[in-house]
Amino acid sequence: MKKIVILFFVLHSCFSYSQCLKFLMEDLAINGKEFKALVNENSGFKAWQVLAEHAPSLRTDLNELNLVSKNLEAIEKAGGYTKWKGLYKARDWKSIQHIANKFPTEEMPLDGQLWGIAEIESGYIKQMASKGNTFNDVDFVITTNGELKIGKKHHFLGNASSVEAAGTIKTVNGKLKKISNSSGHYFPTVDETNKFPEIFRQLGIDTKGASLEIKYLDDAGNLKTQTKFITE
Known part of the structure; x- marks a missing residue:
């Protein structure tokens, strides 16, 4: 000491x-x-x-x-x-998982947009050109080589390929507030979604206090939502 x-x-x-x-x-x-x-x-x-x-x-x-x-x-x-x-x-980059695109042969959406590949500083997402760094449930994917892509349409962002994570995020001035697995093309499982915080942390993003929203189908095929808070 x-x-x-x-x-x-x-x-x-x-x-x-x-x-x-x-x-x-x-x-x-x-x-x-x-x-x-x-x-x-x-x-x-x-x-x-x-x-x-x-x-x-x-x-x-x-x-x-x-x-x-x-x-x-x-x-x-x-x-x-x-x-x-x-x-x-x-x-x-240490790959944690590969989530397959459920519709890889589907044509690319005409309204797909890449707002940018996020840069991280001190645990926060830096401002992204004209888009800033405050996003409310905006689409994201994390590629298998560790790029956090933010924009519109997961199929477009992931280029129809497998990804580490996909869904939506909410940030306020770059601070991560919410991660969701809401993605029709990737539809991550509960187990896959539970690995999202670890993947975000590997990017250098501070996840503590953010909520993790997990959408899944129950045994009857009904869409359910489970939400919990990330403690680290």
Whole structure:
């Protein structure tokens, strides 16, 4: 603990000194020995600083801390964590599932639109050209190479191919508020939809507090909806 405090005063360069110190005290109080041992090392503490500033929802994630601590030089060369993560994600995306398009041979819709491929910063979706970053139940797919495409018509966004996730999202100023599996072409199952939060987090998106809406057919073929809140 003493070494961690010394490292903080010697190496601190966070966006806000007081907020950085507050985060550090909170994280040390609620996390275990493995976390403390990692941030007690110079590289581990620098990694924690990077995440505290640029991806606070991931700052206690041991896998991300280890990854960042081993790539500090590459992060600096790339121009920061967000730019480096985009490059790293593209070459190291870990596929979780493939959801097949249920109507792959159907013609592409004439009103299909790609508003953009989302860029993520500090857990938030950045503004997307003229569309901003506040969306209310807008269509999305996450491709099998880790691109979050936002727009209209899942068949068009997914190019009729398999995807990791598909449905609609609600965001307010880039903060994820709701994920739904509402998609006629992909109609993700309950099990597939339950993996959506993990997939969004792998993109670097803060999912905590967002609702997960799951549409499914019961044994009688009736459409039902189940909603729960994501706790991490």
